[in-house]
Amino acid sequence: xxxxxxxxxxxxxxxxxxxxxxxxxxxxxxxxxxxxxxxxxxxxxxxxxxxxxxxxxxxxxxxxxxxxxxxxxxxxxxxxxxxxxxxxxxxxxxxxxxxxxxxxxxxxxxxxxxxxxxxxxxxxxxxxxxxxxxxxxxxxxxxxxxxxxxxxxxxxxxxxxxxxxxxxxxxxxxxxxxxxxxxxxxxxxxxxxxxxxxxxxxxxxxxxxxxxxxxxxxxxxxxxxxxxxxxxxxxxxxxxxxxxxxx
Amino acid sequence: xxxxxxxxxxxxxxxxxxxxxxxxxxxxxxxxxxxxxxxxxxxxxxxxxxxxxxxxxxxxxxxxxxxxxxxxxxxxxxxxxxxxxxxxxxxxxxxxxxxxxxxxxxxxxxxxxxxxxxxxxxxxxxxxxxxxxxxxxxxxxxxxxxxxxxxxxxxxxxxxxxxxxxxxxxxxxxxxxxxxxxxxxxxxxxxxxxxxxxxxxxxxxxxxxxxxxxxxxxxxxxxxxxxxxxxxxxxxxxxxxxxxxxxxxxxxxxxxxxxxxxxxxxxxxxxxxxxxxxxxxxxx
Numbered sequence: 001x002x003x004x005x006x007x008x009x010x011x012x013x014x015x016x017x018x019x020x021x022x023x024x025x026x027x028x029x030x031x032x033x034x035x036x037x038x039x040x041x042x043x044x045x046x047x048x049x050x051x052x053x054x055x056x057x058x059x060x061x062x063x064x065x066x067x068x069x070x071x072x073x074x075x076x077x078x079x080x081x082x083x084x085x086x087x088x089x090x091x092x093x094x095x096x097x098x099x100x101x102x103x104x105x106x107x108x109x110x111x112x113x114x115x116x117x118x119x120x121x122x123x124x125x126x127x128x129x130x131x132x133x134x135x136x137x138x139x140x141x142x143x144x145x146x147x148x149x150x151x152x153x154x155x156x157x158x159x160x161x162x163x164x165x166x167x168x169x170x171x172x173x174x175x176x177x178x179x180x181x182x183x184x185x186x187x188x189x190x191x192x193x194x195x196x197x198x199x200x201x202x203x204x205x206x207x208x209x210x211x212x213x214x215x216x217x218x219x220x221x222x223x224x225x226x227x228x229x230x231x232x233x234x235x236x237x238x239x240x241x242x243x244x245x246x247x
Numbered sequence: 248x249x250x251x252x253x254x255x256x257x258x259x260x261x262x263x264x265x266x267x268x269x270x271x272x273x274x275x276x277x278x279x280x281x282x283x284x285x286x287x288x289x290x291x292x293x294x295x296x297x298x299x300x301x302x303x304x305x306x307x308x309x310x311x312x313x314x315x316x317x318x319x320x321x322x323x324x325x326x327x328x329x330x331x332x333x334x335x336x337x338x339x340x341x342x343x344x345x346x347x348x349x350x351x352x353x354x355x356x357x358x359x360x361x362x363x364x365x366x367x368x369x370x371x372x373x374x375x376x377x378x379x380x381x382x383x384x385x386x387x388x389x390x391x392x393x394x395x396x397x398x399x400x401x402x403x404x405x406x407x408x409x410x411x412x413x414x415x416x417x418x419x420x421x422x423x424x425x426x427x428x429x430x431x432x433x434x435x436x437x438x439x440x441x442x443x444x445x446x447x448x449x450x451x452x453x454x455x456x457x458x459x460x461x462x463x464x465x466x467x468x469x470x471x472x473x474x475x476x477x478x479x480x481x482x483x484x485x486x487x488x489x490x491x492x493x494x495x496x497x498x499x500x501x502x503x504x505x506x507x508x509x510x511x512x513x514x515x516x517x518x519x520x521x522x523x524x525x526x527x528x529x530x531x
Binding site (some may be wrong): 027031120161 | 286288289290292293294295296297299301315316317321322326328332348351352353354355356357358359360361363364366398399400402436438459464465466467468470472474512
């Protein structure tokens with residue numbers, strides 16, 4: 001028996017198990033092989049349920065599990081870190097015909113992936129402006145903390161996420177929304193970004209001064225309130241002065 | 248073959264598989280819990296709460312790192328990136344023990360997240376021994392290899408599991424992790440006598456014992472088929488087999504594994520207390 005044959009039969013229930021696998025008492029070994037089939041499918045489905053609780057709510061448990069069964073066979077985990085399993089789910093959902101009428105699902109999946117990524121990201125000290133001279137603040141070159149990330153969508157993903165986690169029954173708008181995920185302490189939280197927020201975050205990746213970041217943001221989004229954006233990013237612990245590790 | 252390991256080892260006491268939900272109660276009053284085991288793969292992020300909690304726990308308890316994803320029995324090469332992740336974890340944590348499974352879990356298609364079985368042949372022995380040499384070289388430490396739970400047999404197997412494991416330990420210098428629940432499961436599922444398995448097992452090489460719960464099902468012909476679920480209390484026949492085992496081996500670090508349908512901390516502590524009471528009754 002090769003592991004190739006074993007793995008093929010494991011993921012495809014229409015393939016019989018390899019003939020050299022035996023019931024030690026004689027007779028069929030099908031139910032015995034099914035223990036492995038079941039372990040793989042159930043454990044990976046549970047990993048996806050743990051990682052995408054809002055998708056479970058939006059799709060319903062039964063539909064989510066059926067969808068997970070298709071996904072895990074097409075895209076088993078790339079490595080044993082199950083906490084990162086599902087990175088291909090947004091792309092899968094975008095092409096999955098049964099959910100074509102729910103075009104916001106891939107972005108909700110990205111948001112949930114982002115929250116998990118943030119949860120496990122490296123620790124840094126958040127930028128703290130207390131006691132700093134305003135002119136000195138503008139010369140600082142902070143970066144987005146490793147636990148901070150932005151998810152941009154054409155759909156009201158923040159409203160959808162909120163309505164399915166915190167604010168049951170809350171109204172969901174129709175506008176496009178961009179979400180900033182940050183992690184003050186150990187618990188990641190999403191924040192709705194106002195106009196210019198996406199550009200502000202992107203500009204800060206270039207290690208520019210805060211004054212340059214605000215100017216660039218204004219040039220791209222003249223309607224942006226850059227002072228409020230800076231306040232939001234600082235208050236949510238999105239920024240850090242901790243240098244990037246050299247390794 | 249590695250030299251004797253100078254690091255501290257696990258105490259001959261009861262330990263539990265650590266679950267984040269027990270952090271507060273465990274640190275407030277561990278009771279009989281003398282050490283902790285973690286699954287390596289859950290601590291391979293860059294930071295955040297899991298790493299912070301593990302650092303705090305490692306200051307108070309000896310920690311055993313138990314890998315579930317290295318695929319030591321895999322036909323392909325070991326995943327070098329995963330081995331590097333394990334080394335990074337062991338380097339900063341300096342655990343009292345590192346263990347993995349006699350199983351495979353990774354294939355060309357990806358990681359299958361189950362401990363899949365191996366035929367016991369010379370070819371498997373050569374491959375597994377080579378992989379264990381690689382792991383011990385990469386981590387700079389001796390590892391323990393755990394016996395699996397079996398649901399079926401292989402036509403090509405030409406030796407018993409205790410013989411296979413004894414030879415692996417002899418060739419590589421690795422120690423063994425004896426999962427007594429797995430012995431009971433395999434004995435029921437494959438139809439052998441569990442005490443005969445223990446009698447044939449190289450107990451001198453055992454550095455740790457696992458105890459856990461299993462589910463009961465039936466095979467195609469209505470025979471009992473036990474499933475290694477780690478989702479309930481240890482059953483009495485497994486406790487009896489454990490007493491038989493350490494009566495022969497002497498006391499060994501003993502872990503209560505409860506990974507699914509995780510109970511409240513007092514329930515887990517009571518299981519650890521039962522193991523500790525048995526351990527204390529055994530002459531060293």
